[in-house]
Amino acid sequence: MFQLRWVWTRMAGCHRRYVFALFSTAALAVLALGNSMITARIMDTVFYPLQESGTVTPEVMHQLIVLVAVLVGFVLFRTGFGYLQIMMYETCSQKLIYELRRDLYKNMQEQDQAFYGAYRTGDLMTRLTGDMDMIRHAVCWVIRQLISCTVLFFTTAITFLVTDWQFALTMLAVTPFIFFLTYMFSKRVRPLYVDVREKLSSLNTAAQENIAGNRVVKAFAREDYEIERFDEKNQAYREANKTSSLLWLKFSPYIETLSQSLSIAVLLVGGIFLINGRITIGTFTMFNGLTWTLSDPMRMLGMHLNDLQRFFASSSKIIELYYAKSTVVSRPDAVKSKGRIKGEIQFKSAGLRLHGTEVLEDIDLTVNPGETVAIMGPTGAGKTSLISLIPRFTDVTKGEVDIDGVPVRRYDLKSLRSAIGIATQDVFLFSDSVDGNIAYGDSDMSEEEVKRFAKMADVDFAEKLSEGFDTVIGERGTGLSGGQKQRIALARALAVKPSILILDDTTSAVDLETEKYIQEQLANLDFPCTKIIVAQRISTTKRADKIVVIENGRITDVGTHQELSQKPGYYREVFLLQNGQDENMKVSVKEVG
Ligand SMILES: Nc1ncnc2c1ncn2[C@@H]1O[C@H](COP(=O)(O)OP(=O)(O)OP(=O)(O)O)[C@@H](O)[C@H]1O
Numbered sequence: 001m002f003q004l005r006w007v008w009t010r011m012a013g014c015h016r017r018y019v020f021a022l023f024s025t026a027a028l029a030v031l032a033l034g035n036s037m038i039t040a041r042i043m044d045t046v047f048y049p050l051q052e053s054g055t056v057t058p059e060v061m062h063q064l065i066v067l068v069a070v071l072v073g074f075v076l077f078r079t080g081f082g083y084l085q086i087m088m089y090e091t092c093s094q095k096l097i098y099e100l101r102r103d104l105y106k107n108m109q110e111q112d113q114a115f116y117g118a119y120r121t122g123d124l125m126t127r128l129t130g131d132m133d134m135i136r137h138a139v140c141w142v143i144r145q146l147i148s149c150t151v152l153f154f155t156t157a158i159t160f161l162v163t164d165w166q167f168a169l170t171m172l173a174v175t176p177f178i179f180f181l182t183y184m185f186s187k188r189v190r191p192l193y194v195d196v197r198e199k200l201s202s203l204n205t206a207a208q209e210n211i212a213g214n215r216v217v218k219a220f221a222r223e224d225y226e227i228e229r230f231d232e233k234n235q236a237y238r239e240a241n242k243t244s245s246l247l248w249l250k251f252s253p254y255i256e257t258l259s260q261s262l263s264i265a266v267l268l269v270g271g272i273f274l275i276n277g278r279i280t281i282g283t284f285t286m287f288n289g290l291t292w293t294l295s296d297p298m299r300m301l302g303m304h305l306n307d308l309q310r311f312f313a314s315s316s317k318i319i320e321l322y323y324a325k326s327t328v329v330s331r332p333d334a335v336k337s338k339g340r341i342k343g344e345i346q347f348k349s350a351g352l353r354l355h356g357t358e359v360l361e362d363i364d365l366t367v368n369p370g371e372t373v374a375i376m377g378p379t380g381a382g383k384t385s386l387i388s389l390i391p392r393f394t395d396v397t398k399g400e401v402d403i404d405g406v407p408v409r410r411y412d413l414k415s416l417r418s419a420i421g422i423a424t425q426d427v428f429l430f431s432d433s434v435d436g437n438i439a440y441g442d443s444d445m446s447e448e449e450v451k452r453f454a455k456m457a458d459v460d461f462a463e464k465l466s467e468g469f470d471t472v473i474g475e476r477g478t479g480l481s482g483g484q485k486q487r488i489a490l491a492r493a494l495a496v497k498p499s500i501l502i503l504d505d506t507t508s509a510v511d512l513e514t515e516k517y518i519q520e521q522l523a524n525l526d527f528p529c530t531k532i533i534v535a536q537r538i539s540t541t542k543r544a545d546k547i548v549v550i551e552n553g554r555i556t557d558v559g560t561h562q563e564l565s566q567k568p569g570y571y572r573e574v575f576l577l578q579n580g581q582d583e584n585m586k587v588s589v590k591e592v593g
Pocket of ligand 1: 117354357378379380381383384385386425
């Protein structure tokens with residue numbers, strides 16, 4: 001039930017309207033009895049005396065006209081009131097879902113890498129769409145129906161008891177059985193709905209992965225395999241849905257039969273009472289006309305409880321996401337950088353442990369403002385992990401990282417990250433134009449500025465695209481080569497004029513000539529900038545002020561190209577390899593440098 005309480009707290013600003021809607025539902029349920037009561041009165045005061053006397057008196061005609069007018073007015077009033085009630089439910093539920101989705105999305109934006117590593121995209125999408133819709137459905141339909149059913153049932157039961165308690169008791173005798181069956185159904189269906197919810201999430205995840213990875217699928221000609229895999233998930237979803245639906249089918253024949261038995265009870269018992277003169281034709285008509293107000297709530301209760309269980313399953317998922325807390329957050333006493341960050345970076349005995357593995361250990365390194373530092377090392381050595389510590393994509397588990405003498409943990413996250421420009425190893429471009437992608441960090445950037453940074457990163461090829469810089473380049477930059485995407489990502493990182501520029505293997509896919517051009521541009525930026533460049537090519541690292549070699553999560557060497565290429569070790573091996581020589585051959589460093 002805490003899910004209902006939680007949703008209620010999220011409806012702040014709508015409470016009065018929603019309570020009004022709930023009361024309207026209860027009132028409308030009570031008013032539902034009105035039609036039958038007015039009809040019963042017409043029977044007793046107009047038709048029955050008419051049948052007895054056989055003559056139509058002006059009083060009887062007048063009585064009939066008045067009662068029919070009351071009936072018409074009553075129906076119009078109920079319809080108008082019902083319309084108002086639905087409007088209230090709709091406005092409250094739409095406002096709730098809009099705000100909830102907005103807050104949820106905002107919370108997701110603030111999550112760290114561990115969060116995105118733990119949750120699958122398809123699952124997150126299911127929460128933002130299907131689960132949200134289930135909450136809306138519960139707020140504006142299920143709860144309304146449950147109230148309506150309950151009030152209708154009890155009002156009818158009381159009316160029946162007051163009118164003729166013996167007749168009423170014969171009809172109410174079956175209700176405990178129906179309630180028991182409904183309760184049993186509700187208890188058993190809950191885990192089944194949790195399962196349906198999980199299977200849907202799994203299906204969405206499979207579809208999302210397949211769409212995102214369609215090139216890999218095609219490259220390996222694994223379409224059939226993927227179709228089969230999707231089919232498995234689809235079947236599992238179908239089975240889960242079938243199991244939950246079949247459970248209702250197991251209970252519904254009994255519930256339906258018991259509900260229908262009410263009509264037979266009215267005809268049989270009511271008929272006997274009518275013949276005996278115990279009840280009037282009006283009372284009989286009322287009982288007969290109101291049978292549905294007893295049977296429908298009982299029949300429908302199972303369906304609504306069914307939906308309520310789905311609401312519990314969906315809202316639990318939403319609540320989990322709503323309270324997900326990032327471990328990387330700004331502290332309450334976080335500092336905002338006053339003016340531009342100078343760009344001095346210091347790793348002080350920094351260490352990083354991820355899922356029980358020591359990824360980085362004892363990292364001591366100082367990068368002076370404006371310096372260019374290249375980071376090199378074998379694959380999996382910890383290069384990306386090292387640079388992730390600077391913008392706090394992950395936090396150190398030992399030691400600390402300082403920028404301008406202040407630990408990164410003490411910076412306001414936005415202030416810290418807005419001083420850093422990053423082009424990540426896995427290039428991601430938005431479905432937007434080329435200039436929209438370049439100006440991503442500053443939407444107000446002028447076209448001249450966009451072109452200036454595009455030129456620095458050698459994005460001139462964009463001029464030749466169908467619509468130049470306005471060409472939309474798709475979710476993952478479809479239609480562009482790997483090197484072209486890298487260059488747009490580099491222009492995007494440069495365009496924020498960062499104090500610290502981090503490039504993670506950003507020029508690995510560009511040709512040597514373009515790379516040389518980009519390096520010259522980077523060396524002559526018109527704003528102060530510290531550059532950290534992860535690279536595998538000697539042609540990229542040799543111009544750096546400092547080269548840092550990382551192996552097995554530790555810094556094993558620091559020096560210039562001149563120093564490291566002459567010193568035995570990883571750097572020299574790579575240097576010789578990339579120049580077509582091996583360790584046994586003596587080469588002059590100057591030849592290549
Ligand atoms: N979330 C994680 N959980 C556990 N281990 C991780 C995680 N992320 C990275 N690692 C491990 O940390 C090590 C360093 O990874 P990292 O990506 O920093 O290497 P890298 O030097 O950048 O490699 P490459 O050159 O291939 O990009 C690897 O062994 C990797 O498996």
